[in-house]
Amino acid sequence: MAASLKSPFPVTRLLPCSPKPLALPKPKLHVRAARTESGGVVIGSRAPYFELPEPLTGKVWKLDDFESYPALLVMFICNHCPFVKHLKKDIVKLTKFYMGKGLAAVAISSNSTITHPQDGPEFMAKEAKLFNYPFPYLFDESQEVARAFGAVCTPEFFLFKKDGRRPFELFYHGQFDDSRPSSNIPVTGRDLSRAIDCVLSGQKLNFMQKPRFSIPAIKDIRNPYWIKEEIVAAIRNL
Known part of the structure; x- marks a missing residue:
């Protein structure tokens, strides 16, 4: 049995008429996170094929480009998500360490630039350069790859x-x-680093997987009703 790798991360309601103007409260959009169980790939199933551009370099990356690696980490992230921002520096630190141990890693943004322009290719390239991403940061404009994986949140x-x-x-x-x-x-990367330790050393996963706790941020651009859903949610929080 291969030796275990030592990680640097510790294990509307209508208002009545009034002669005076009413000061209406401003809508409060609450960011709510959720433990999500999406469709898509399940444990033991094959990795969905992808072929996506990297805004920073213009290179197109494919799943086949990682065939020579013993393990591949696919991360669905974006620029604006507060949960991604919370983990970003440690994601870079963790992936850089394990890429030196044989891990392949890639990040994908599937967010709609209609709803979040700051997640567009130009800003993705700036983000990757600013934080010195050691992995390619790819743009899934059609969201087909996200649907294939069953990714609905960031980060995943x-x-x-x-x-x-x-x-x-x-x-x-x-x-x-x-x-x-x-x-x-504190951010430690404990769960993910333990999983990477296991996969790189050829061991079975020795702990229970906890669902990711993140924001359902990947909006399906084919669905015109999600805007209505968000407005309704905002009104309910008045």
């Missing part, structure tokens, strides 16, 4: 293993760690 982490010539199989799909933007729990 899909860790795949590869045995010889066999295709990549999903090994881990869970949280980064227990830290949240609203909590006092």
Whole structure:
């Protein structure tokens, strides 16, 4: 059995008429996170094929480009998400460490630039350069790749293993760690780093996977009703 790798991360309501103008409260849009169980790939299933551009370099990356690696980490992130911002520096730190141990990693943004212009290719390139991403940061404009994976939130982490010539199989799909933007729990990357340790050392996952705790931020651009849904949610929070 291969030796375990040592990680640097610790284990409308209508208003009545009034002769005086009413001061209406401003709508408050609350950012709500959720533990989500989406469709798409399940543990043991093959990695969906992708072929996406990297805004920073203009290069097109494919799943086949990572065939020689024993493990592949696919991360669905974006620029604006507070949960991604909370983890960003540690995501870079963790991936850089494990890429030096044989891990392949790639990040994908599937967010609609109609709803979030700041997640567009130009800003993705700036983000990747600013934070010195050690992995390619790809743009899934059609959102087809996100749907294939079943990714509906940011961040989402899909860790795949590869045995010889066999295709990549999903090994881990869970949280980064227990830290949240609203909590006092420090960011450690404990869950994801433990999973990577296991996959790189050829061991089975030795702990229970916790669902990612993140924001359902990847809006389906084919669905014209999501805007109505968000407005209704905002009104309910008045």
